[in-house]
Amino acid sequence: MKSMRTLLTIMWAATVIMLSIPTFAQDAAAPAAPVAAPEATTAAPADAAAPAEAAPADAAAAPAAPALNSGDTAWMLTSTLLVLMMTIPGLALFYGGMVRKKNVLATVMQSFAITCLVTVLWMIAGYSMAFTEGNPYVGGLSRAFLNGMGPGEFSPLAGTIPESVFMTFQMTFAIITPALITGAFADRMKFSAMMLFMTAWSLLVYSPICHAVWGPGGLIGGWGVLDFAGGTVVHINAGVAGLVCALVLGKRVGYGTEPLPPHNLVYSVIGAALLWVGWFGFNAGSAVAANGTAGMAMAVTQIATAAAGLSWMFTEWMLKGKPSVLGIISGAVAGLVAITPAAGFVDPMGGLIIGIVAGIACYIGATALKHALGYDDSLDAFGVHGVGGIVGAILTGVFAREAISGAATKTGLIEGNSAQVVTQLYGIGATIVYCAVVTFIILKVVDLIVGLRVDPDVEREGLDINLHGEVVN
Amino acid sequence: MKSMRTLLTIMWAATVIMLSIPTFAQDAAAPAAPVAAPEATTAAPADAAAPAEAAPADAAAAPAAPALNSGDTAWMLTSTLLVLMMTIPGLALFYGGMVRKKNVLATVMQSFAITCLVTVLWMIAGYSMAFTEGNPYVGGLSRAFLNGMGPGEFSPLAGTIPESVFMTFQMTFAIITPALITGAFADRMKFSAMMLFMTAWSLLVYSPICHAVWGPGGLIGGWGVLDFAGGTVVHINAGVAGLVCALVLGKRVGYGTEPLPPHNLVYSVIGAALLWVGWFGFNAGSAVAANGTAGMAMAVTQIATAAAGLSWMFTEWMLKGKPSVLGIISGAVAGLVAITPAAGFVDPMGGLIIGIVAGIACYIGATALKHALGYDDSLDAFGVHGVGGIVGAILTGVFAREAISGAATKTGLIEGNSAQVVTQLYGIGATIVYCAVVTFIILKVVDLIVGLRVDPDVEREGLDINLHGEVVN
Amino acid sequence: MKSMRTLLTIMWAATVIMLSIPTFAQDAAAPAAPVAAPEATTAAPADAAAPAEAAPADAAAAPAAPALNSGDTAWMLTSTLLVLMMTIPGLALFYGGMVRKKNVLATVMQSFAITCLVTVLWMIAGYSMAFTEGNPYVGGLSRAFLNGMGPGEFSPLAGTIPESVFMTFQMTFAIITPALITGAFADRMKFSAMMLFMTAWSLLVYSPICHAVWGPGGLIGGWGVLDFAGGTVVHINAGVAGLVCALVLGKRVGYGTEPLPPHNLVYSVIGAALLWVGWFGFNAGSAVAANGTAGMAMAVTQIATAAAGLSWMFTEWMLKGKPSVLGIISGAVAGLVAITPAAGFVDPMGGLIIGIVAGIACYIGATALKHALGYDDSLDAFGVHGVGGIVGAILTGVFAREAISGAATKTGLIEGNSAQVVTQLYGIGATIVYCAVVTFIILKVVDLIVGLRVDPDVEREGLDINLHGEVVN
């Protein structure tokens, strides 16, 4: 009860503080940023100049005069709910099946509660901080509380669909990113601490990074970093935050001494499958149109995912003697992660190679790397999303092709543009540093307020009964 | 075997009787209804005059000359399957996880069998009774057996999509409504009785109310009641029918003396998540177009749902000391229910408030109200759908705004139109009275024919093995 | 380890051999086939001349000048992911719930691994072998490795959507077909053998039959066989292959002496529901447009499915005394199968009758027929997909109507075109013979290389722990 009241007070205070930060940042940082139309460089918000448009009526050539395209809108409405489906029930089940039975409800609860929490935060301030004009680091507050949003509004970032759809589509990205982090601290974090942490993280880490990469005048987007659907914003960001969480919270009771096997991989298979299906909303939806770019994004996503599933499976089969179910689904997710930044830029061969590499790299990330460094990333949030995101971001700089991206500036090493790989590394580096530092600070503050970890007895007996008063029979 | 044969006979007789009723009603009631284009007042079937249409090619300005819009059609095909997904597997799992293990198959069976049953009934007569010209109470039989429906047909109610899509979209609403009722009598109704009851209820309650609210010349729609996506037709209707069922069937064996906890809330979380995802088809689909109205409906649906999930969770956390998984998902469903009539009419702030109120009101509905009145609404069909539907219908009359609804006549108390709240109360009242009376009569008749409840021994041992000869291991 | 290495070698060799076969076949068979535009006769790839197109801008009247239609593209992107969802998690769960608990992971693993495997095979050669110009039996290699596919490419078979979308849509059909076969040999096949078998089967059976029915200049399509969405290509093909597998592998240990009941029909219900929902992508998606044909396909699919669910359920209820959950869901799947070839050609009454007949026929297929002939088709891949596919193919020839199909040549017995039934029988016969022979040969070869069946001890103890090193707790 007491921690409850503390929690509510803190959440309110945090929101107020967050809301004032952008304004401050705006004053402080605005002069530093002479940026040139980053939205022409990063594809997610608006890839309006897609080359495949055979019917000119379908392309929003002049974003100045927004015109609703019902086909694009139909696809983006669909994409939005697909990305929501990735988190609930997709990710909830993917993670829920991997924990022990006594923690399954607490695990699915995290994804569900984050979905509710971030929806409200995004409405209050997150969307405005990410996607309105501001400075290179964060947007303004002109759309706080979605002020002024109505059926006739369009965003300059998405000319052929209503702004309400663009806002909700981006909301689903803001939801899944913190939900991915929960894999790193599964089985041991307090629910109240998690809610506080996620409130702060969403506003202080996600919205700024999202703005910097995709927002108008954003810093990282301005560098020319290629991130089609969120390799940096979503996966590296979540993976690194997960790593910091795993380090700060410490290992699970029993880690290393007793086996902590998944209790029901059927749930994880359902989860992985829904992640795969929903990811078409994520990647092909990031074309913000129902066109050839969306089609290619879908095709290469499918190929990379399958290739990564097979490459993890065969690696494990060769090294351990058996192809595991958890292996192939982890590989598939690794492939989905790695193809995310590349989806609208690479051709099928590029997708195939990215998939194969991602499957092997994430296998190493979730086994050798984790054991070598000795942290307990329970469900491999960093091992899969961090490692996969980094691999994907770099390989995007390698395999981007003009024939697919439709822009001479969006090409990779393979077409002679070796500078792109360096640009990608800048983007990765900036994200890692900012995310790691701020995540660490938030965790420390939350630890002071309510404490991060549950009691060892609670951890042993299970979070379901202790935190939520419920069990699965 | 015997009850089986009786059942078949009854179903056949019922169908024949049903089919003759509309004709009778038509003769009897037709003169009573001078109605003026109710479909301009209620938005679900055709919100053709949405204000956001920047591209005139996308709007069906003149419904007289129907023109296929492929984007609208794409979205409505998608919406249709989303609403189907809400019932199976969505609702089936939401309910299935909440019962005891011995009844889980019988519970999911109810949703599945209703899906099959109502599909056939809707084809035979339901659609025609709801959506063709008739009198203010019920439509005619011109589309019985979907007579004359082909790829080139359009409904005057949905000018830019094929009538086949409109018919199937509405069919999914006709499916989920009776399926919602099953929550009220879970764990104790005979399967044969349920099939009989649902046959009659679908034709005698659902189709007439659907016609009265959304059909051409419908009585309640003619009053100017605002019901964007089915708060009245679906949720109040199902909730009230559930309450009557709970009262007539009586309490479960063991209710009040032994705990009857949910056996696997993981299923319920999957169910709630799929209800949420599918509800975009329900609410945004009720724009019957891929446009700005659909976009706003999606956005406010998302916000209200999240707010209600949080408000139920925090209420419970404060009052009981723990935030439960069942609490947050029940809250989310309550929010979905309450925003349903309002989705195309209110702005984001309206959605937020409706969500918060709905979460708290339904918490009370499923706890204090139920215990005070002493009925056993097993899975809170009335507590969530009835209460949430009424709250939503009233608040639609409060928060409707011209800027969102696009019509000066569709505004609420907040813009000075206090009469709308009264109109909403008329709609609620009419639905409650008609539904309660006819539901009661049907139950009594079914009880005479096959008996409503299973034997106490069957109830104790479990419905799965006794009614369906199957168990979950 | 050893079988692993063998497997890899074989898979590589198989791929190389497969890749050379089409060229060979091309030389050998080309002169035999004077074909006239079969794509005008079979509807799946391009039903461009649908009669319902009120807005000419939405129809691709002249495939010579492909023009992107964003609405059609939106629907086909959606349809593609729906068909993927049918396999994972749909079919995986449908089958997974029916096996014993010790085999559930191995069962879902099969669907997941096939999804990965066939994706890569389709990219390498399958798509090209099925859908590019070649001879009447198989296509060429011009699109091997998806050579030349980019955002601006269109296929002559699907004029209004990008070729990338058409390719991925067809890929999902190529995935689900082999996945369906696994039901026949569930609980007893080696995973390595399955991977080898499926590699060969996909390239040697699926792609050729797909080409023959739907490909440019295909043999069976040229005969005028009507197969709207894959009754022949997918269901008869998979069902017959399943029957051959069941015969070659032999019965499960314990079959006939101990009960082998489904361990968790909740999974099967989720699976069946997702199959149903996803099937709209399959059937309505096979219109390759968001138009009236798609709408009618959706409507009749819904009706036939429901009718078949009820007809199986009532049959069982009458004969065995109880309506089982497995019964109604099996019936629904049977209805989906049977309506598949007919979806764009029959009216609602036709759909209703096809559904009723399919439910009863497949009930017999899964009971009397199986027991009479004495094979152990574990999960009734043949009993449902084979029988349902054959029933559907024949009834398509009976109930096709010009008012729905939009072509005077696409009518059935009911409109006096009794020849169509004979044509359908030719198509069925050709598919059965080719599929049975080649499937048998592949099985024998795989048996020689790695052996088809697991050890009896492994079978008794469970495939999960032995093949994949994992169990469900």
Add this chain to the structure above:
Amino acid sequence: MKKIEAIIRPFKLDDVKKALNDIGVQGLTVLEVKGFGRQKGHTELYRGAEYVVDLVPKVKIDVVVDDAQVEPAIEAIRKAAQSGKIGDGKIFVSDISDVVRIRTGERGASAV
């Protein structure tokens, strides 16, 4: 001390627990089991095939009591669990030579 093992119908568990409580029994252990006895199992359906499941779900209750409490406990269980139909179950009694309470280390009758 004696151990009483009672195999009963699952839905009688609450009644039996209450009856034992009423006569002062302080602890018991419950196991989910499957039983095979005179009671014939159910017929289940599988795609139109019927088969008999002869193992019926039952609940087993283990109670260790002082010798003096044996008869009252048996009586309490019998009354609470009886329905008069086949399948009501059985009670088995056997000797316990020692009891240890883990928390305190107490032994013998006082540890029960």
Add this chain to the structure above:
Amino acid sequence: MKKIEAIIRPFKLDDVKKALNDIGVQGLTVLEVKGFGRQKGHTELYRGAEYVVDLVPKVKIDVVVDDAQVEPAIEAIRKAAQSGKIGDGKIFVSDISDVVRIRTGERGASAV
């Protein structure tokens, strides 16, 4: 009367049940257990990590029989459950001092 507790391989349950039936045993109770013995557990995989699960799934059968039936019952179980490999299981025999049939209230040998 004696209680025979047999811990066997799960897939031998049907054979053992049949063997006991054949010698006239009228009732038995089955429990799902996990066993640890000479048989080494399986190796399971978890994201590339292998670990040994030393508790192997077993089935425990409890049968209470007349003293005269003890040896035939042991023999029947042994034959039906034997595969000759490590992990075949154990049989434990102990005394039962009383039996009650709940339905009728009968006691002693006639209640078995």
Add this chain to the structure above:
Amino acid sequence: MKKIEAIIRPFKLDDVKKALNDIGVQGLTVLEVKGFGRQKGHTELYRGAEYVVDLVPKVKIDVVVDDAQVEPAIEAIRKAAQSGKIGDGKIFVSDISDVVRIRTGERGASAV
């Protein structure tokens, strides 16, 4: 020979298993049970209603040992399972009159 039945907290299973192993116990059988004792059950929530679940999940370990090993085994279990809080569990000891190793047919003490 004696049978030791120990009812312990589930998360103490690994410790107890190790402790028994250390004193040379070669086999044991584990059952998931629910217990009712002095320890009060949890309060669970159901749509705003609270109710007490008085059956707490426990693990039961059955070990059959030579008479000489009884005391060491009890001691090992007690030490490993003790937390000092209510709900630590109980140990029951009873006689076993015979043991059969199914694989070999050996009987008596050598079969343990």
